[in-house]
Amino acid sequence: MDIEVRLSKTHGFGVFALRDFKPGEVVIAWNTSVRLSHEQAEYVADAEKVYLHPYDAHSYVLVQPPERYVNHSCAHNTEVIDFCDIAVRQISIGEEILSNYETDGAGLSFMCNCGSLHCRGAIGAKKTSEISP
Numbered sequence: 001m002d003i004e005v006r007l008s009k010t011h012g013f014g015v016f017a018l019r020d021f022k023p024g025e026v027v028i029a030w031n032t033s034v035r036l037s038h039e040q041a042e043y044v045a046d047a048e049k050v051y052l053h054p055y056d057a058h059s060y061v062l063v064q065p066p067e068r069y070v071n072h073s074c075a076h077n078t079e080v081i082d083f084c085d086i087a088v089r090q091i092s093i094g095e096e097i098l099s100n101y102e103t104d105g106a107g108l109s110f111m112c113n114c115g116s117l118h119c120r121g122a123i124g125a126k127k128t129s130e131i132s133p
């Protein structure tokens, strides 16, 4: 195990590094086996809807644990590329794995309180009109 899920100071559960990662290393390769059509996605429970991530033009992937527990931070240390969380800088053992929801393609809008010096506040708010067709 390279990572573990435990309670986070950021938000609920978080994902933490159990070893060091170098920039460019895959921290988590997502399990993309649970895919739903846009129609099926309407029946997903509201609490689960935040875990829907666009897969292709016709479907979503329902993001599974542990990757669903990766929190957002404006001082993120990973980015989502091809359904993997990839380290964008050196990550040390014990650090929380943090993603940038603004560029991960999921289109979530929320108020961020990650506490980083460069916190951008309203995440995704400006992009809502660009995301919906």
Ligand SMILES: [Zn+2]
Pocket: 073, 074, 075, 112, 113, 114, 115, 116, 118, 119, 120, 121
């Ligand atoms: Zn923030």
